[in-house]
Amino acid sequence: MKLRYFALLIFLLSAITTNSQDFSKMKVKDLYENLCMSCHTSGAVGGSLVNRTWKQGSSDAEILKSIKNGYPQQGMVAFGSVISDAQLQALVVYIRELESQEVKKNITEVEPNRIIKTQQESFKVEVLTTGLKTPWGLTFLPDGRKLITERLGPLRIINTDNTLDPTPVKGTPEVIFDRPEGGMMDIALHPDYKKNGWIYLAFADGWRDENGKSWSQTAIVRGRIKDHTWIDQEWIYKADKKFYMKSGAHYGSRIAFYKGYIYFAIGERGSMGQAQDLSRPNGKIFRLYDDGRVPKDNPFIGDPNIPGGIWSYGHRNPQGLVVDKKHRLWATEHGARGGDEFNIIHKGRNYGWPVITHGINYNGQPITSITEKEGMEQPVLHWTPSIAPCGLTLYDGRKFPNWKNDFFTGSLRAEELHRLRVKNNKVINEEIILKGLGRIRDVRTGPDGYIYLLTNDPGRLLRLVNKKN
Ligand code: HEC
Structure with missing residues (x-):
């Protein structure tokens, strides 16, 4: 030596x-x-x-x-x-x-209109709509128009020619927006929208106290749109007033439907220990009937100390949620510094935050020494370092046959679109499909079989199409 x-x-x-x-x-x-x-x-x-x-x-x-x-x-x-x-x-x-x-350093940034070759498919990126202000959630109306939420409140309509309708939808709920997060978040159509017209919104509900400080919690409403006006509003989920918090962080949200059920998430709101506390709604994923009633076969039913509707717990900040055809629920969530997760969500299970995690605190201090524990679920995949996963779709379109049944997740921090191929509940192939077009907030499979992205900074609606088009 x-x-x-x-x-x-x-x-x-x-x-x-x-x-x-x-x-x-x-x-x-x-x-x-x-x-x-x-x-x-x-x-x-x-x-x-x-x-x-x-x-x-x-x-x-x-x-x-x-x-x-x-x-x-x-x-x-x-x-x-x-x-x-x-x-x-x-x-x-x-x-x-x-x-x-x-x-x-080795990944080249992508410019719109360039043909991009990836492992299984080639595509190019179309810029459909620009000038959006922190767009958050996207959904497709049967008549070819789209609805998007912008974080600061208005619900916007995108016309069939992809121009932004200049008139926002009036009368949607007031939202609380305090840095860093909050505001209007996800949007989804009821699976029977054509018959009933219900549109669901997830947002930061709350009030300002006499000192100007806001108190908020993630809430869900449904309503209909008529002549640029939000009407017929019904509350689907509103936490008890005592659960409203001063924090402006980790609201979760994202809405997914399966038959008559609605699933959504509430992040731990920056109080990490509360993710393990079943007497509080933060740090949990919920399942309700589509009209807000609590299903009798939910876990924790009958315990008066547990708020109704909790489906799983121990979550930090889930912002991607998808139900597959077999009624399995998949979710992505933000970790701290490292430890972002891709999970299969099972009824009543504990996903571990902050007792176990693959990440550490932003300031470089550890959170915990353990990454696994009896009685706590392991992610299907974790991202360390963090990509900040946001938006999730299970591709079931026809335009990219080699991507059928792959998951696509957006990312805020890494500004990347990741493709995940899952077999027997394991990720067998992960690929970065796109990078450098802005923070990817939402990813959806469109009714036309193409993949749609909402980006922030700049606020745009993008679409991945086959190179032939
Ligand atoms: C006094 C010199 C020295 C210091 C200090 C040191 N290492 Fe090492 N480390 C080595 C040597 C020598 C090897 C063996 C390298 C090899 O086999 O090529 C090694 C191997 C490793 C390996 C295995 C690498 C492999 O290829 O699998 C890891 C991981 C590692 N060190 C991490 C650390 C970390 C983290 C620290 C600080 C906490 C650290 N080391 C401090 C000398 C050092």
């Missing part, structure tokens, strides 16, 4: 015994820079950890094991005795972030 590294080893060992307090308070970036970089840059004894073929295995668990047990014979101490399990986990997340920054 070279003298330099031996000296470093001695330094580390003495640092551990005399001053271990310092490590426990360190953020992950500092941990990495102080404990790892001296040996793990290209050319140094351990080589770069960012751009490498992993010798000891590339999974999170294997990398964690390497850091924990070290390679004492080659000069790397067993960090398991130096820093906490949670910090070991944080280092894995950090290494993943560095890795993905490296990968992103």
Whole structure:
């Protein structure tokens, strides 16, 4: 062993015994820079950890094991005795972030109207509508027009020629919008819309107190539209007043139907511990009848301390929701720094936040040392580092036959569209289809079989079409 590294080893060992307090308070970036970089840059004894073929295995668990047990014979101490399990986990997340920054350098940004070849299909992107203000949710009317929500309130109509109708729909509920999130969110048509005309909205409901501070909670209404006016409104879900919160974060939302049921999500509103608290509605996915009644075969029925309608819990901020033909519910949710999830949602189950997660806090501090626990569900897939998944569709159109039954998820942070192929409840293939066209807020399969996207910054409606068109 070279003298330099031996000296470093001695330094580390003495640092551990005399001053271990310092490590426990360190953020992950500092941990990495102080404990790892001296040996793990290209050319140094351990080589770069960012751009490498992993010798000891590339999974999170294997990398964690390497850091924990070290390679004492080659000069790397067993960090398991130096820093906490949670910090070991944080280092894995950090290494993943560095890795993905490296990968992103190699993806070229996409310009509209260029033909894009991917693994199974080629397509080009059409810009249908521009000038939208933070569009959030999209749905298709049977007459060829579209309805979109914009975050600050109005419901907008997009004409059959894809021009934006200049007159917003009047009379929709007042929304609370306090940074960073909230406002008008998802929109969906009742499966029997042609017969009953019901349109469902998810939004941040609430009020302002005398100090100007807003109190809000995710709520669902349904109504109809006549002559640019919202009419016949009925409440489908409104939490008890005591559950309205001052936070402006993590409203969840997204609406999915299956036969006579409506599913929707409420994020934990920034109070992470409450995701585990069944006496509160935040951090939960709900199932109700389409008119708002609580089905008798829901879980937790009959417990007076549990608000009606809760279907699953332990969620952070789900913003993608789809029911497949077999009545399985699929959801994506935002993690913190890492640990975004793609889940199958089962009745009554606990999805673990914040007791287990594959991510860490934004400030680099760990949240928990464990990623799995008895009685808590594991995601089908997790994204670390975060992509911030938003919008989810299960492609069942005819225009892209090689994509049939694949999932597509948008992403805010990464500004990417991901395709996921699932077999036996496992993701067997993931591909980044698009990148660099803005934050992708919603993804839908259109009635014409094409894939539609709503982007923010810039606010646009886009469509993926076959290259022949
Ligand atoms: C004193 C030098 C030294 C320090 C400090 C050090 N390592 Fe290492 N590390 C090594 C050496 C040498 C290897 C073995 C490299 C090889 O086999 O190519 C290694 C291997 C690894 C591996 C396995 C790599 C693979 O290809 O599978 C990981 C992961 C790793 N180190 C992470 C870390 C982390 C994280 C830190 C900081 C907490 C750290 N190391 C600090 C020297 C060091």
